[in-house]
Amino acid sequence: MNELHRELREGLKGLEEGINTKFDELQTKTTELERDLRDLYQKGGSSAPLPGGQQRVSSIREALTKSAGLARMQKEGSKNSDPIDLGLSIKALTSLQGSGGSPAEGIDVQPEREGGLFGYAMRPLTLFDVMPIRPISSNQLTFTRMSGYSNAAAGQGAEGTTKAEQTIDPGLITAPVETIAVWHDASKQVLDDEPGLESTIAMLLTHGVREKAERQIVNGAGSSFEMSGLITDGTAFVPTVAPMADRIGQCAATMGNSGYLANLVMLNPVDWFTIRSERATGGDEQYVGPGWAAPASPAVYGVPAVASAAVPQGTAIVIDTRFVNLLDRQQTTVELSRETGNNFKQNIVTVLAELRMGLAIYDTAAVQVIDLTSSV
Incomplete structure (x- = not known):
C-alpha cells in the first residue's frame, strides 16, 4: 500500500512539473505576442471602444490569467484550452489602403517599387x-x-598602231x-x-x-x-x-x-x-x-x-x-x-x-x- 502511495505521489509530482513547464512556455509566448500587438497599436491601431460596449483588457497577460479554460488545463492536465477572448479589435490589423472607413484607418503598408525608368523602347541597333x-x-x-x-583595255590591231589609253579621273x-x-x-x-x-x-x-x-x-x-x-x-x-x-x-x-x-x-x-x-x-x-x-x-x-x-x-x-x-x-x-x-x-x-x-x-x-x- 505504501509503495502504491509513493508511486502516485511521484506521478502527480511529475505531472505538476510538466504542467508548470508548459505554462512557463505559454507565458513566454504570450509576452512576445503582447509586445508585437503593442507595436501594431503604436503604428496605427485605434484605441476606440470595441463594438457592443465591449471593453479592452489592460493586457494580454490579464486575459490569460482570468481565462477559465486555461485554469482547467492547468488543473486537469488537458492539452487544449477553450478559446480565449483577448479583447482585440480586428480593425487594428487592417491596412490603410484596404480600409472602408472614412477617414481610412489601419496600417500604412508600403508599396513594392520597381526600379528603373520606363517609357522608351530601346530598339536593337544592328x-x-x-x-x-x-x-x-x-x-x-x-x-x-x-x-x-571604265576599263579601256583593247587589242592593238595592226602592228605599229597606237594602243588603247586608259582614262583615270x-x-x-x-x-x-x-x-x-x-x-x-x-x-x-x-x-x-x-x-x-x-x-x-x-x-x-x-x-x-x-x-x-x-x-x-x-x-x-x-x-x-x-x-x-x-x-x-x-x-x-x-x-x-x-x-x-x-x-x-x-x-x-x-x-x-x-x-x-x-x-x-x-x-x-x-x-x-x-x-x-x-x-x-x-x-x-x-x-x-x-x-x-x-x-x-x-x-x-x-x-x-x-x-x-x-x-x-x-x-x-x-x-x-x-x-x-x-x-x-x-x-x-x-x-x-x-x-x-x-x-x-x-x-x-x-x-x-x-x-x-x-x-x-x-x-x-x-x-x-x-x-x-x-x-x-
Whole structure:
C-alpha cells in the first residue's frame, strides 16, 4: 500500500512539473505576442471602444490569467484550452489602403517599387554589327576616289598602231568625323538616394547617341562637320521589275555583272515584313518566299538582310561592304561632372554620353540605293 502511495505521489509530482513547464512556455509566448500587438497599436491601431460596449483588457497577460479554460488545463492536465477572448479589435490589423472607413484607418503598408525608368523602347541597333570598322586617329580621313572609271583595255590591231589609253579621273575625298553627344542634369542627392538611377540614365543616353549615329550612317547630311550617309553618297539603282524582292535581286545581279559582290541589304522592318509575307495572286495563294515560319537567316536572293528603323520605309540599300568603312575615332563614353556652370554650388551632376565616328565610302558604285515603291 505504501509503495502504491509513493508511486502516485511521484506521478502527480511529475505531472505538476510538466504542467508548470508548459505554462512557463505559454507565458513566454504570450509576452512576445503582447509586445508585437503593442507595436501594431503604436503604428496605427485605434484605441476606440470595441463594438457592443465591449471593453479592452489592460493586457494580454490579464486575459490569460482570468481565462477559465486555461485554469482547467492547468488543473486537469488537458492539452487544449477553450478559446480565449483577448479583447482585440480586428480593425487594428487592417491596412490603410484596404480600409472602408472614412477617414481610412489601419496600417500604412508600403508599396513594392520597381526600379528603373520606363517609357522608351530601346530598339536593337544592328548596323554596327554588320559594317566593317576602321580605327582612325584624327578628325577626318582623306582618300582618292575615281569617278566614271571604265576599263579601256583593247587589242592593238595592226602592228605599229597606237594602243588603247586608259582614262583615270581621280578626286580627293574627305570623310569627316562627327561628334554625336547628349547630356542630362540630375541632383547629386537623387543619384545617391535612388538605387540604379545613375546607370539607368547612362544607359538611356548611350542608346540615344548610338541610335542617332546609326541614322547618320544611313541618312547623314554630309556637311563639313557631319558624315555623309549611305543614301546621300550612294548610287541610285533604277529597277525594271515590280516586286520588292525582285528589285533587290536585280540590283545584286547588276552589281555582280560590274565586278561588285553584294553581301548586305538594309531594309526598313516594315518593308522586310512585306517581302516575307508576299503571297501569290493565284492558285492557293501560298507564300512567295519562305513565309513567317522560316527558320533560316534573313536573306533576299542569297544576300543577307538587316532590318533597321534607320532606313526610310520604301528604300533598300544594297552594299558591297569591301568598299565601305565606319570610322571609329572614339567609342561611346559616359562621363559625370559637377564642374559645369553652377553645378558645384547647386549640387547638380551632368551626365554626358558621347561618341565620334565617320563613314568612308571608297566607291559609290558599291552602295546602291533602291526605291521599292516607284513604278516601272
